[in-house]
Amino acid sequence: MTQKSNILIIGAGISGLSCLHFLKRKNPNVDVVLLEKNPHAGGTIRSRREDGFLFEHGPNGILAQPLTLEMFEQLGLSAHMIKASEAAKKRYVLKNGKLNPVPGHPKDFFQSNYLSAAEKCRAVCEMFVPKSFVPDETIYDFARRRFGTAVAEKLFDPMVKGIFGGDARRLHLRSVFSKVDRMEQQHGSVFRALMKGKKEKGAVPFKRTLVSFREGMQTVIDALVEKYSRHIRCGVEVQNISTGASGRSRFVIQTSSGLFEADHVILCAPAFAAAKLLQGYDSELSRLLGQIEYAPIVVTGMGFERPPTRFSAVGGADFTKRGRGGVPEAYGYLVASSEKSPVLGALFEDQIFEGRVSENRALLRVMLGGSDHPEIVRDSPETIQSIALNHLEKVLGLRQKPQKFFLKIWPQAIPQYTLEYADVIRKARGRLENHPGLNLLANYLGGVSFNDCVENASQLAERF
Numbered sequence: 277m278t279q280k281s282n283i284l285i286i287g288a289g290i291s292g293l294s295c296l297h298f299l300k301r302k303n304p305n306v307d308v309v310l311l312e313k314n315p316h317a318g319g320t321i322r323s324r325r326e327d328g329f330l331f332e333h334g335p336n337g338i339l340a341q342p343l344t345l346e347m348f349e350q351l352g353l354s355a356h357m358i359k360a361s362e363a364a365k366k367r368y369v370l371k372n373g374k375l376n377p378v379p380g381h382p383k384d385f386f387q388s389n390y391l392s393a394a395e396k397c398r399a400v401c402e403m404f405v406p407k408s409f410v411p412d413e414t415i416y417d418f419a420r421r422r423f424g425t426a427v428a429e430k431l432f433d434p435m436v437k438g439i440f441g442g443d444a445r446r447l448h449l450r451s452v453f454s455k456v457d458r459m460e461q462q463h464g465s466v467f468r469a470l471m472k473g474k475k476e477k478g479a480v481p482f483k484r485t486l487v488s489f490r491e492g493m494q495t496v497i498d499a500l501v502e503k504y505s506r507h508i509r510c511g512v513e514v515q516n517i518s519t520g521a522s523g524r525s526r527f528v529i530q531t532s533s534g535l536f537e538a539d540h541v542i543l544c545a546p547a548f549a550a551a552k553l554l555q556g557y558d559s560e561l562s563r564l565l566g567q568i569e570y571a572p573i574v575v576t577g578m579g580f581e582r583p584p585t586r587f588s589a590v591g592g593a594d595f596t597k598r599g600r601g602g603v604p605e606a607y608g609y610l611v612a613s614s615e616k617s618p619v620l621g622a623l624f625e626d627q628i629f630e631g632r633v634s635e636n637r638a639l640l641r642v643m644l645g646g647s648d649h650p651e652i653v654r655d656s657p658e659t660i661q662s663i664a665l666n667h668l669e670k671v672l673g674l675r676q677k678p679q680k681f682f683l684k685i686w687p688q689a690i691p692q693y694t695l696e697y698a699d700v701i702r703k704a705r706g707r708l709e710n711h712p713g714l715n716l717l718a719n720y721l722g723g724v725s726f727n728d729c730v731e732n733a734s735q736l737a738e739r740f
Contacts, residue, residue, distance in 0.1 A: 419432040576644065
């Protein structure tokens with residue numbers, strides 16, 4: 277029997293779930309169904325508490341934005357929200373074998389030893405670099421042009437690796453950091469734009485603060501699923517999308533649970549999955565989406581029964597010389613490309629949010645892979661654990677064996693907004709104009725972060 281709905285959402289990651297939320301907020305009577313092939317919703321967002329440790333498969337928190345906070349409040353989650361610790365404001369970059377503090381404020385920038393006096397001077401001279409309009413410029417080339425080579429390699433390169441698991445020399449500035457591009461175009465300088473910016477008065481309590489939930493980010497997913505359970509069907513795999521018969525619904529969707537008809541389809545699957553579903557509907561759009569690259573990410577968790585010694589480090593820290601090693605009081609660190617390491621970075625989870633571990637325990641998450649080391653997803657769990665532990669011993673001097681080892685492998689984790697991507701998306705949007713009722717909504721469009729997905733879902737829902 278064919279099942280009908282006005283709107284059919286495919287994919288119950290944060291994009292699909294938040295889109296469902298905003299559609300129902302706008303019109304409580306809207307006829308909408310959300311299908312998810314996996315037995316559980318959430319996509320990459322999953323929280324596991326085992327043996328006194330809370331391990332996140334994906335993001336461990338978000339930088340709070342007004343719209344996201346509003347959604348949390350609507351879901352009744354405000355009381356469950358927690359702020360990151362003061363220690364989490366400290367970040368490091370591993371370069372030349374040492375952990376170097378990343379300047380968090382202007383005064384820290386000038387006091388930091390990470391950049392030489394000449395490199396700092398070159399960076400400050402960004403205010404006097406003429407504005408230039410380069411539509412297809414990489415992040416690295418932009419940073420080098422405006423701030424100098426040192427800032428490009430020491431700050432922008434590891435930042436891009438940490439956010440995208442990608443290469444700053446390949447990613448498209450305007451697609452990745454559109455706000456930074458606008459700063460140059462509107463103010464002639466990034467520094468001048470920052471100096472002109474003022475904090476909003478009467479800001480919400482958590483604004484621009486790193487936040488999470490006591491039981492992890494899955495709290496948001498669970499709340500959305502509970503609130504809209506009668507609209508969500510997990511364990512239903514969509515097999516293809518085709519054009520509906522004349523006089524009937526626009527779309528016919530074949531699934532593992534039979535046929536669905538809908539006037540509107542919101543496809544929230546990753547680009548590679550969306551490409552397969554659209555092969556019989558629009559082969560050219562399918563081909564374009566199939567060209568979008570994804571970086572693999574391996575997430576490991578090391579749970580220690582006896583917390584490693586903590587240090588408040590200043591300057592380039594070498595923890596391998598501190599007896600049994602130690603962990604700086606910080607959020608964690610990113611690894612510069614020049615280190616030639618399969619490790620992207622490490623997060624000191626028990627120092628970021630309260631309640632991540634039981635008393636007298638510690639949890640470190642080590643991220644590996646990325647676009648530079650895709651081969652690591654084929655390694656065995658034992659090999660991956662060995663690589664991660666050897667890295668921690670080399671960088672932090674930790675020789676302590678973990679009590680608990682967590683592992684989550686994402687073979688296609690983060691879409692890469694490359695120079696080629698920009699052209700692909702322009703063409704894909706052109707194809708969409710030929711298909712009224714078909715909408716694409718996922719983190720390969722308009723930003724990869726949790727906040728980006730929520731914002732894009734809200735904007736799409738407003739069009740209905």
